[in-house]
Amino acid sequence: MKIQKAFLKNRMSKTLYNYPQNTKAGDKDFKISFSVSALEEENAEEFGGETLSSYHLLLEGRGKYDYRDGRSLEAKPLDIHSCEEGENLKVTGQGRLFHMTMDGGVRGFIRILKPEQMLSMRIGEGVGDCVMAFLGIDGGFRLEVDGEAVNCERDEVVFIEMKNREFGQLKLWPEQPGMTIVSANSVMLSPYDFGKYIGVRFLERGDGTCKARLDVRPEHMNPIGTVHGGCLFTLADAACGIAASSTGGICTTVNSNIQFLNAAFYPKYLTAEVKPKKIGHKLRNFQVEIRDDKERLICTVDFVFYSLQK
Numbered sequence: 001m002k003i004q005k006a007f008l009k010n011r012m013s014k015t016l017y018n019y020p021q022n023t024k025a026g027d028k029d030f031k032i033s034f035s036v037s038a039l040e041e042e043n044a045e046e047f048g049g050e051t052l053s054s055y056h057l058l059l060e061g062r063g064k065y066d067y068r069d070g071r072s073l074e075a076k077p078l079d080i081h082s083c084e085e086g087e088n089l090k091v092t093g094q095g096r097l098f099h100m101t102m103d104g105g106v107r108g109f110i111r112i113l114k115p116e117q118m119l120s121m122r123i124g125e126g127v128g129d130c131v132m133a134f135l136g137i138d139g140g141f142r143l144e145v146d147g148e149a150v151n152c153e154r155d156e157v158v159f160i161e162m163k164n165r166e167f168g169q170l171k172l173w174p175e176q177p178g179m180t181i182v183s184a185n186s187v188m189l190s191p192y193d194f195g196k197y198i199g200v201r202f203l204e205r206g207d208g209t210c211k212a213r214l215d216v217r218p219e220h221m222n223p224i225g226t227v228h229g230g231c232l233f234t235l236a237d238a239a240c241g242i243a244a245s246s247t248g249g250i251c252t253t254v255n256s257n258i259q260f261l262n263a264a265f266y267p268k269y270l271t272a273e274v275k276p277k278k279i280g281h282k283l284r285n286f287q288v289e290i291r292d293d294k295e296r297l298i299c300t301v302d303f304v305f306y307s308l309q310k
Helices: 195-196 228-243
Strands: 002-006 014-019 032-040 046-049 053-067 072-075 080-083 087-101 106-113 119-123 129-138 141-145 146-154 156-162 168-174 181-188 200-206 211-214 251-260 269-279 282-294 297-307
Touching: 002 014, 002 146, 014 156, 032 053, 032 181, 046 053, 053 106, 053 129, 080 087, 080 106, 080 200, 087 106, 087 146, 087 282, 106 228, 129 141, 129 146, 195 200, 195 228, 200 228, 211 228, 228 251, 228 269, 228 282, 228 297
Parallel strands: none
Antiparallel strands: 002 156, 014 032, 032 087, 046 087, 053 072, 053 080, 053 087, 106 181, 119 168, 129 156, 129 181, 141 146, 141 168, 200 211, 211 269, 251 297, 269 282, 282 297
């Protein structure tokens, strides 16, 4: 485990942290990068690529997100937006943008925490190295992992790096109850990403939500000419796993139920949309709807996840 800090107190664009260290975007072994950018109206910050995904959070000011597919979104402070693999994004505005860029099978998300008191959670991953970042927006905090502690002032960010199958207990004390803390988490899944192996790609990710797409190939079909039920479930499971992870801590599936409503006869693609039903302290319930390229509802899948966060 490694813990280190970086400072955001100037408005200049800069890279805050790379993993592996001493790498940069474009390097053969580039995996994840955390950066801050000073936005300008005239010069757009550009993100995206075939194997790149990224998350963006506006720290202050205002921003505009323009996607290659024609979508245009206005952003206010603490709004979070993603740019998925295969997309291109241009960001303009005035203010500061915090973002993490991922490559090579890395999955991650950014979420907002507002702890009223000391927050404790189990951290680490059993499928790959992971990197976490914590940033106090309106105050500082104290962070401790298995006895190793660091104090973080406002406008500073703490990075925690953990190796595959390395686990620890994180404790975080906010400077004041209910203050805003940004939490960013990433894990290197490759080569452990079965959903990606069969072709699942993510379209949108949020706090407890996810939208994913599968372009149907012949190997996804069963002998009677419809998409195999196991393929449908894998699409739902991959999307719901992302949604559950975004709610914080390590989650594991404890129950799931699929209802097949219509046969998927040779669709061009399938989309899965995840919505939370109830996010409890330990149990987190989601429903996934899978539709074909004609917007016909193919199946629904209910999931129950158990949070290992303490």
